[in-house]
Amino acid sequence: MNFASLQFLLFITAFTALFLALGRTRLFTPFLLVASYVFYGYWDYRFCSLLALTTAIDFWCGLKVADASDRARARSYLLLSIGSNLAILFFFKYFNFFVDSAQIALAGLGFEVGRTALEVILPVGISFYTFQNLSYTIDVYAGELKAERSFIKYATFVAFFPQLVAGPIVRARDLLPQISEGRPKPTFAMQFAGLEKMVWGYFLKLGLADNAAAVVDARFTQPEFYNSLHHVIGLICFSLQIYGDFAGYSLIAIGLAEIFGYTLCPNFARPYFARGMRDFWRRWHISLSTWFRDYVYMPMGGNRTQWLRLRNVTITMLISGLWHGAAWTFVLWGALHAGLMLAEDALRWLGRRSGIRLPGPVRTIGRLALIPLVFLLVTLTWLPFRADGLHTVGTILSIIAQGDFSLPHGMQQVSTLLRVAVIGLVVFTVDAAIEAGAAPGWVRTGVVARTVACSSLIVLLLLLGNFDNRAFIYFQF
Structure with missing residues (x-):
């Protein structure tokens, strides 16, 4: 959803009304999460499933890293988080690029191979939320951040709609505590x-x-x-x-x-x-x-x-x-x-x-x-x-x-x-x-x-x- 569109004006009007109506109730954080997914899903609802998948993987890996009995086990879950995030990013963003580059290089050496390309839609903002997820598990492993135990709060942190699709790339240590407090009370x-x-x-x-x-x-x-x-x-x-x-x-x-x-x-x-x-x-x-x-x-x-x-x-x-x-x-x-x-x-x-x-x-x-x-x-x-x-x-x-x-x-x-x-x-x-x-x-x-x-x-x-x-x-x- 483009910030400069009529659709965003309607979205933010409805969001503001519900933001004020819900107050500091238990429904506020789930509402913020749903609103963020509505905002993101406006481009293509299929993007939401990928966002949810990466969120679930890193939430689970963060808990496993925090609860690991030794550093070797914690490192294995950290590597799982890093590997899964980079694999997803590679597939959606870089697969065709590297395949095409390899085919051109082989053709230059005299090896003609058929073109192998996939019709993959690049999810909006995937580079941003991938790095945001990665910083969370790395910080938990380094002991600079406690693992978040609430999936709803962690998912809201990842999907927070103002910065979801083009940054800033917000660290969990900065935004998660604000999410955990429930609805904030901004001053004039x-x-x-x-x-x-x-x-x-x-x-x-x-x-x-x-x-x-x-x-x-x-x-x-x-x-x-x-x-x-x-x-x-x-x-x-x-x-x-x-x-x-x-x-x-x-x-x-x-x-x-x-x-x-x-x-x-x-x-x-x-x-x-x-x-x-x-x-x-x-x-x-x-x-x-x-x-x-x-x-x-x-x-x-x-x-x-x-x-x-x-x-x-x-x-x-x-x-x-x-x-x-x-x-x-x-x-x-x-x-x-x-x-x-x-x-x-x-x-x-x-x-x-x-x-x-x-x-x-x-x-x-x-x-x-x-x-x-x-x-x-x-x-x-x-x-x-x-x-x-x-x-x-x-x-x-x-x-x-x-x-x-x-x-x-x-x-x-x-x-x-x-x-x-x-x-x-x-x-x-x-x-x-x-x-x-x-x-x-x-x-x-x-x-x-x-x-x-x-x-x-x-x-x-x-x-x-x-x-x-x-x-x-x-x-x-």
Whole structure:
């Protein structure tokens, strides 16, 4: 169910009425669970059975890990949880990708084999709730979390509808205690802050992302019809689109949960103000980057030595690329980010070895200059992320390399580009103010001023927004 659809408006209206009516009764948690499954099943009711299956497996494994008589037995149940989750994820998301890749490789060696492919529907949000389940059993095994004894509460944690299909990837240690308390009692300040987040999220999605999408889609559908300037504009617009789309969804999810009294972890922190690639990943999709840090990077040895750092960054980013999609373009995207992070490490090491100490003002200017540089690098790496194949990546790069930055007569989509520019300027201004430390002062501002600001955003969105009901990008992951 799309947050920007009429169906969601009807759903959330009914949900709110029952939320208020049930109060702190024993029926509240089952109601929240059923509502979450109704929300998820709207795409395809068959998805619910898979969600229920993985939930049951991990709930049972969590109990077995907690009650195991020794570490070896506990480890066997942990491996069962990890293996079953990854097997399900592999089957639905990666089976055809690896089969096709193997057939192409064999054909290259002269072995012709018939194509073996399955018509498998990718369940919405499977990558998100798989990682959420995995973190639960791993934390129980590590002794960082007590196993949940109520299946209803655990199932509600996994299926909690605001963040189910596209995150944030919430840890059990953060959300399960809130679920266990029954119906929360949100304060007015909490609800108002949640409403602000939702308004800003819709502004990012319908205003920035969906307007930029119209520009991006045209260039990636028929790249040969556009010159270098067009494709540079297209890449910049995709940077804006994916940020507005995914950060917008996260804010809507976090704000929606906050209105009803639940606190979810932040997922974005102004990533296009990053001053390095490591800094970028501290700000972009925070719940995923911290998940990989805690459950992949650190268990492999982290950065205890330079060799481990090089190996673990490469492996982690390649896995991150595959997590996003079953295509070599995503693997390339992960490899590019790994290369940029390791190149940054090398430059830092050379800077320390040189012993050169620059004056304070020069360092300040240098740090500010890093912001557009990092944005440029990240924007270039979005090319394989958005492209439908490596051939499209090559086509667009070759066109950009031709250096034709002329502005054609009768340039199309001028009005759309102007909308993107106006809304992008608003987003940049707000993010810059927050980056400069304005957020605490804004929270202390009176409700009237904050209401006027939200109302102004809504009016601007109604005037300039795109209401074509586009799906969120990360639904496909």
